[in-house]
Amino acid sequence: MRTVEPWVERPLTTFLEESSARIAAVLTPSGQVVAQHGFAAAPDLMAAASLAAGIMAATSELSRVIGAPPLRELAYEGHDVGIYLAAIELPGRRWLGLVAYGKDSSLGLVQLFFGELVKDLGRAAPPKPFALAGPAALDPDFEAELDRNLRALFGR
Amino acid sequence: MPRIDRMTREITCTLVYDGPARSGKSTNLRYLHGRARPGSRTSVSWSPDLDLLALDAGAVSGFRVRFQLYAVSGEEHRSVTRRMILQGADGVVFVADSQARRVDDNLAGWRALDADLDRRLPRVTQFNKQDLPVGLILAPADLAEVLGDDPGRGVPADALHGSGVFETFDLLSRLVLQQFA
Numbered sequence: 001m002r003t004v005e006p007w008v009e010r011p012l013t014t015f016l017e018e019s020s021a022r023i024a025a026v027l028t029p030s031g032q033v034v035a036q037h038g039f040a041a042a043p044d045l046m047a048a049a050s051l052a053a054g055i056m057a058a059t060s061e062l063s064r065v066i067g068a069p070p071l072r073e074l075a076y077e078g079h080d081v082g083i084y085l086a087a088i089e090l091p092g093r094r095w096l097g098l099v100a101y102g103k104d105s106s107l108g109l110v111q112l113f114f115g116e117l118v119k120d121l122g123r124a125a126p127p128k129p130f131a132l133a134g135p136a137a138l139d140p141d142f143e144a145e146l147d148r149n150l151r152a153l154f155g156r
Numbered sequence: 157m158p159r160i161d162r163m164t165r166e167i168t169c170t171l172v173y174d175g176p177a178r179s180g181k182s183t184n185l186r187y188l189h190g191r192a193r194p195g196s197r198t199s200v201s202w203s204p205d206l207d208l209l210a211l212d213a214g215a216v217s218g219f220r221v222r223f224q225l226y227a228v229s230g231e232e233h234r235s236v237t238r239r240m241i242l243q244g245a246d247g248v249v250f251v252a253d254s255q256a257r258r259v260d261d262n263l264a265g266w267r268a269l270d271a272d273l274d275r276r277l278p279r280v281t282q283f284n285k286q287d288l289p290v291g292l293i294l295a296p297a298d299l300a301e302v303l304g305d306d307p308g309r310g311v312p313a314d315a316l317h318g319s320g321v322f323e324t325f326d327l328l329s330r331l332v333l334q335q336f337a
Contacts, residue, residue, distance in 0.1 A: 137336040138217040
């Protein structure tokens with residue numbers, strides 16, 4: 001398992017153990033990965049995260065256009081694999097949960113323990129509205145490098 | 157918020173060019189498109205509703221930085237598209253038409269942007285068409301005062317001939333990426 005926010009790890013681990021899900025990812029609405037388990041390759045994870053975020057955004061907009069309440073969950077039950085996509089409502093933040101499960105689990109189990117996951121995340125979340133933590137991505141003097149790149153990009 | 161993938165080391169930012177109709181939003185993107193190295197223009201789309209230009213800015217601090225630029229139509233009947241695009245914006249350029257006769261249009265566009273956008277989002281004002289005769293336009297400081305904007309964060313421009321276009325994009329890019337420093 002990999003997590004950006006350490007406090008997400010225990011609730012997600014518990015969910016995986018109880019639901020027997022094969023794959024689980026916690027995402028921001030824009031498709032940024034907060035935590036994941038089960039994805040073997042980064043491109044697969046990126047693709048899944050983008051698609052999941054896009055699906056929820058599209059269905060939410062569709063709900064708004066037709067005057068329906070915002071869509072909170074989507075489920076697909078295939079012959080061998082099921083997929084569950086649902087909102088995770090936390091204080092000051094809304095995330096998405098993407099789950100894939102096999103024949104050793106079921107939609108009902110996943111939904112049941114996903115509800116517990118949301119509660120556990122709510123209890124574990126920091127009290128103040130938070131932003132994704134982690135080391136700063138860019139050097140303090142990134143602007144010089146950015147400026148050089150942009151000037152090269154536009155031939156200046 | 158800009159999308160950052162720490163696993164693949166990529167940052168993707170969405171910049172939206174907003175403003176009244178015919179203020180020069182698409183002109184900005186077309187100029188940038190024309191000047192960008194062909195290999196770094198990963199996609200482009202021109203339509204009555206929306207213009208899209210994707211640019212690869214290369215590696216910054218080991219992260220590959222990509223920009224998606226949108227120019228939304230300023231026509232009132234296309235406002236649904238505009239609001240949808242603004243919801244995903246990481247930074248906005250308000251392209252103002254410096255012509256004195258368009259003050260009301262600028263003000264209406266400015267107020268609409270205030271209503272549709274989180275005020276904490278990085279924003280740059282471009283005072284376009286500064287190449288027109290002095291008697292026909294407002295100086296940037298005067299137009300900023302009309303809008304209630306800080307004149308210090310604006311960029312005077314003549315987008316048709318490219319003046320101020322790069323500076324506008326460069327300034328907003330830095331503002332958007334500062335949250336990752």
